[in-house]
Every structure is written in C-alpha cells, then in structure tokens.
Amino acid sequence: MKVLKIIAWIALIAFVVIQFFPMDYNQSETLPQTDFMLVNKVPATVEKSLQVSCYDCHSNYTKYPWYNKVQPVAWFLEDHIKEGKAELNFNEWDTYSDRRKNSKLRSIIKQIENGQMPLDSYTLIHRDAILSKEEKEAVLNYMKTLKDDLE
Amino acid sequence: MKKIKMSIAAMLLLTVSFAYAQEKDKMDHSNMKMDHSKMMDTKTDAKAEVILNDYFNLKDALVADDTKKAAQLGTTLVASLKAFDSSHYTKEQQSELADIIEDATEHAEHIAESAIDHQREHFKTLSKDITDMVAITGTKNTLYQQFCPMYDGGTAWLSTKEEVRNPYYGSQMLKCGKVQREIN
Numbered sequence: 001m002k003v004l005k006i007i008a009w010i011a012l013i014a015f016v017v018i019q020f021f022p023m024d025y026n027q028s029e030t031l032p033q034t035d036f037m038l039v040n041k042v043p044a045t046v047e048k049s050l051q052v053s054c055y056d057c058h059s060n061y062t063k064y065p066w067y068n069k070v071q072p073v074a075w076f077l078e079d080h081i082k083e084g085k086a087e088l089n090f091n092e093w094d095t096y097s098d099r100r101k102n103s104k105l106r107s108i109i110k111q112i113e114n115g116q117m118p119l120d121s122y123t124l125i126h127r128d129a130i131l132s133k134e135e136k137e138a139v140l141n142y143m144k145t146l147k148d149d150l151e
Numbered sequence: 152m153k154k155i156k157m158s159i160a161a162m163l164l165l166t167v168s169f170a171y172a173q174e175k176d177k178m179d180h181s182n183m184k185m186d187h188s189k190m191m192d193t194k195t196d197a198k199a200e201v202i203l204n205d206y207f208n209l210k211d212a213l214v215a216d217d218t219k220k221a222a223q224l225g226t227t228l229v230a231s232l233k234a235f236d237s238s239h240y241t242k243e244q245q246s247e248l249a250d251i252i253e254d255a256t257e258h259a260e261h262i263a264e265s266a267i268d269h270q271r272e273h274f275k276t277l278s279k280d281i282t283d284m285v286a287i288t289g290t291k292n293t294l295y296q297q298f299c300p301m302y303d304g305g306t307a308w309l310s311t312k313e314e315v316r317n318p319y320y321g322s323q324m325l326k327c328g329k330v331q332r333e334i335n
Contacts, residue, residue: 099280
C-alpha cells in the first residue's frame with residue numbers, strides 16, 4: 001500500500017507538472033484568401049454545418065472548450081488537429097490543384113456518407129457537431145455539385 | 152480514500168499519455184529505405200517504371216483480397232513516388248507531375264493504413280493519377296486500361312495483362328470489366 005501511495009503521489013505531481021507544458025493553440029488570427037468559404041459560394045446552412053462540424057480540426061482555428069485545455073487531453077486533441085489539417089485544411093482550399101480538390105471532395109463525400117466524419121470521439125463531446133439527416137444531405141449535395149463542376 | 156482515488160485517476164491519465172507519446176515516437180522512426188536501382192533503361196524513365204511496377208503489385212494484392220500485402224505495397228509505393236525525379240521534363244510537365252505525385256502519395260499512404268474497402272476507394276483515384284503519369288512519362292511495356300462499370304459509377308485501372316482481373320471486387324467478381332484501351 002505504501003508503494004502504491006508513493007506511485008500515486010508521483011503520478012499526481014507529474015499530472016500537475018504537465019499542465020505547465022506549453023501548448024500550441026490552433027488559433028490563427030487571420031483568415032487566408034484561400035479559404036473554402038471565400039472561394040466558393042457556400043449556402044449559409046452548409047457553411048454553418050462545416051464551421052461547427054469540420055472546422056475545429058480542418059482549419060487553422062479551433063474553438064477550445066475548457067476541458068480541452070487540460071493535459072493530457074489537450075495533447076490528444078493537438079494530434080488530431082494536426083492530422084486533420086494535414087489531410088484537409090479548408091483554410092487552404094484554393095492552394096490545392098484541381099486534381100487535389102477532386103480527390104479531397106471525393107474523400108469528403110465518402111467519409112460523410114459512411115458516417116466516418118465527423119469522428120465519433122469528437123461528436124461524443126461536441127453534440128452539436130452531429131449532422132442531422134437534412135444537414136448531411138445539404139452538405140453532400142453541395143460537395144457533389146462542386147465536384148461535378150471540376151470534372 | 153478520496154486522495155487515493157484521485158491519485159489513481161491521475162496515474163491512469165498519465166500512463167495513457169506516456170503510452171501515447173511513445174507510440175508517436177515509433178511512428179516517426181518508420182522511415183524506410185528502398186532500393187530500386189536495379190531497373191535501368193535508357194529510353195524510358197526508370198523511376199516511373201518502378202512506380203508502375205509497385206502499382207501493379209498493389210493491384211494484384213487487391214485482386215487477391217490481400218489487405219495486408221496491399222498495405223505493405225502502399226508503403227513501398229510511397230517510397231518510390233518520393234524517389235521520382237522530374238527534372239528532365241519540361242516546366243509544364245514538371246508541375247503536372249508534381250501534382251500527380253503529391254496526390255498519388257496521399258492515396259498510397261491511405262492504402263498503407265486502411266481496411267480493404269477503403270484501400271479500394273483510394274486505389275480508384277490512384278489509378279487515375281498513375282494513368283495521367285504514364286501519359287507523360289511513357290512506359291516500355293504495353294498496358295491495358297480496364298474498366299468496371301459497376302464499381303462506384305464506373306471505375307478504371309491499369310494492368311499489364313489483357314485478361315481482366317478486377318482489383319475492386321477481387322474474388323467477389325474477379326472477371327468483371329473490359330479492356331477500355333491499350334497503351335503503347
């Protein structure tokens with residue numbers, strides 16, 4: 001029991017210490033001209049859906065609830081955001097070539113259709129990020145028209 | 152008691168985060184070196200041939216429903232795409248090729264870490280990229296562009312053999328498709 005207690009104390013101290021590790025917040029002040037919303041005429045409803053359900057991990061600006069600032073939760077999140085942005089960054093939409101846009105749109109459509117996006121681990125907490133049937137349809141239809149325009 | 156509970160909770164969090172950090176490290180070190188120098192042909196682009204070769208191996212793995220092998224070959228393909236050198240092409244071709252390689256790399260990366268359905272989805276776009284690449288680089292072999300009207304509204308792929316072996320359905324519908332056109 002004594003050993004356990006010591007370990008527990010060390011863990012607790014470490015837990016406190018890691019709170020002081022610097023965090024890189026994904027909160028850019030500027031919105032680049034290449035943003036998806038700026039280069040496309042996105043209907044307001046679709047725009048809202050994308051902002052709420054996608055932009056936290058797929059853009060340079062994340063809205064952090066307080067619990068996402070606690071370590072190690074913040075580290076998990078940081079990695080998700082990094083990965084999400086590497087796959088697709090809506091802020092950089094217009095820097096993608098037509099070939100890449102086409103590829104991205106295909107993936108967006110597939111992932112939303114299959115319910116792989118938004119991630120379950122994300123909607124678990126962000127209940128408002130769950131796309132309703134209508135929202136899903138609106139987003140998918142819009143993405144499909146964009147894709148058709150490219151081909 | 153309350154203290155112990157708290158400490159245990161903290162410990163759990165900590166273990167998770169350490170395990171996580173370690174895994175992250177592992178991922179960073181998985182850079183593989185590939186030796187593809189054996190293929191040399193003065194007339195055609197040897198590095199493009201390597202890419203094609205990897206692509207065909209990948210296609211065969213998908214035909215055989217072999218997810219694991221397809222994943223490995225996805226990694227191989229990422230490496231050979233990276234090794235591609237477009238410096239002896241025209242400026243215009245270079246930018247087109249860079250675009251193709253970037254896109255293809257992303258699909259190959261996904262194939263390296265996905266289940267078979269997802270691998271096939273990415274293989275579709277990858278096939279388009281590779282076809283566009285061959286249009287620029289050329290190849291010493293005769294290739295067949297084949298087409299399956301059933302998969303995702305109609306989907307093409309490349310093969311070195313004329314007889315159809317469908318990489319999108321594998322054993323489910325092995326011979327579904329037809330030769331659309333011959334390259335070379």
